Amino acid sequence: MSDLERLHRIKYMIQARKCVPIQDFLEELEISKATFKRDLEYLRDRMNASIIFDRSEGGYRFDKPNSGEKIELPGLWFSEKEVTALVLMQHLLSGLDKGGLIEPHIAPLTSIIDGILGQSNTPAKELRKRLKVFGMSSRKSSIESFEEVGNALLTRKRLHITYYARGKDETTEREISPQRLIFYRDNWYLDAYCHLRNDLRSFAVDCIGKVIITNIKADEISEKQLHEHFAESYGIFSGKAIQRCKLKFSPEKARWVSAETWHGQQVGTFDKEGNYLLEFDYNQDPELVMDILKHGAGVEVLAPASLRKRVQDELLKALSNY
Template sequence: MSDMERLHRIKYMIQQRKCVSREDFLSELEISPATFKRDLEYLRSRMQASIVYDRFMGGYKFENSDAEERIEMPGLWFSEKEATALVLMQHLLSSLDQGGLIGPHIEPLTAIIDGILGQSETSAKELRKRIKVIGMGSRKNSIENFSEIGAALLKRNRLEITYYSKGKDENTDREISPQRLIYYRENWYLDAYCHMRNDLRSFAVDGIRKATLSNKKAEEVSDKQCQEHFAESYGIFSGKATQRAKLRFTPEHARWVSGEHWHGQQVGSFDKEGFFNLEFDYNQDPELVMDILKHGSGVEVIGPASLKKRIKDELKNAMENYSKD
């Protein structure tokens, strides 16, 4: 950490927490008492920071409540447009984090952004009030498990997990080698090498009931292997593609679908009548079936025959639910 980064950090620690003990500064900044004393003197004399020691609270704070807004720190400058983009980025991250996994870690960033925009005509708080992100399908995750997963990814160690499969309604104990975390459709998934199946698998993080970091080194899988294994299939389901979907959307639905990303290797084209034809390879079809059904009569499955039958059966079963009235 550079000297200037450390000075910024001291300022923002006080700004965020209001009062910070000497021990917290030394521990978190990993500096000596002498270095902290010099930094404090620099902030007071060169930056006109009214930082005082409060004996009652047992820490350092700003003498004036609005002092943090008046301190001009060199080395970090943003135009109003850039600062506004920072607010949007932070707010989107916070709003997408419905499970509360990264919220605590974003709070310091919020304090920093508010400090940057403190004297701006555009208030960060005002911007946040006028931006709303609605999460429809997010599921609650365990912060403890998420932390263990993060540690395993960074240390490149294996995880011992108890995993609940919603499809099979069963728990299994597994040893896995985490490869990467995926944020997909407002939920977290972990791509990993499963030592029980001896193959790559994708695990929903909210299905990991228990996670314990192992001392064993993780089995390394190249980015190319992961891409080949996961990219060919549809959605979150992994495996080498074995079938090719061919869908035909009505001109009305084509206005939306033609601009959507369904698959990394999709091929789309309009015909003379204005219908939109979409093709891509896939392996398993649970997600694909759901995405097709949400378009109702606005889409027709041209192929393969097995997918067409799945859709017809689902529509037939749905109609039977309403024929009972």
């Protein structure tokens, strides 16, 4: 029996029998008194298990009735390698969330994970020191707004919000039915049905101002409708796809682009010269134009003509500013 399995057994023996004499632990787990004392100290100090010795009953029990039901000791289900993976995952989430929205909620996990790794040869702090995550385009958002949005998502209630649209430089009041939260390009977005526009919209969480959870039940949009509106086109602000984009990347750029996913239903092929031809559907082009321009002379827009002209105009505009 591994150390983790034994700790798990101690917890459930007390949970099942309410009060357990030390001799029962020693016999059933086949351990010494010293090992039991060490395990007990670990459960108390690292897992916050309120286990006490009751002299009147002659055994160990939880300090408060039913408190054992709240101590799930989730880490005890994992091997040390799996817990190491948890450390990396937790640190990765913290690093991605540069806006600071979910960090306060996952921070308590850090102490628990560190406790589980306490008997490992790979300290959690050492792992975190050697993993760096950079979010280059994250924007600061309100934790209060984020929590209200999350609450409405779970309780399936409509939200009354004020929303600042950067493109139009205007603020509007809207009532929306939240559908799902999206973490996209280092920022949070809310997919919702907008009752002002009578259509599906994506709202940048950092642009949501005042938030009020109403008592009105949120309208439910099917997964099929959400997919058709948000997933068939390019980018997050797309809408239903109405155009087909065709791009040709040079052999040099192809080494990177051919391994990337620009769209869930993209089609990519190589021609005889080693150029990479990429096709996918889209609706709006601002985000697409931005990604095309990143590749400079290494990409050519083959179709549609309107997208090709838009990219040319942006290049000419950039040159005129020099």
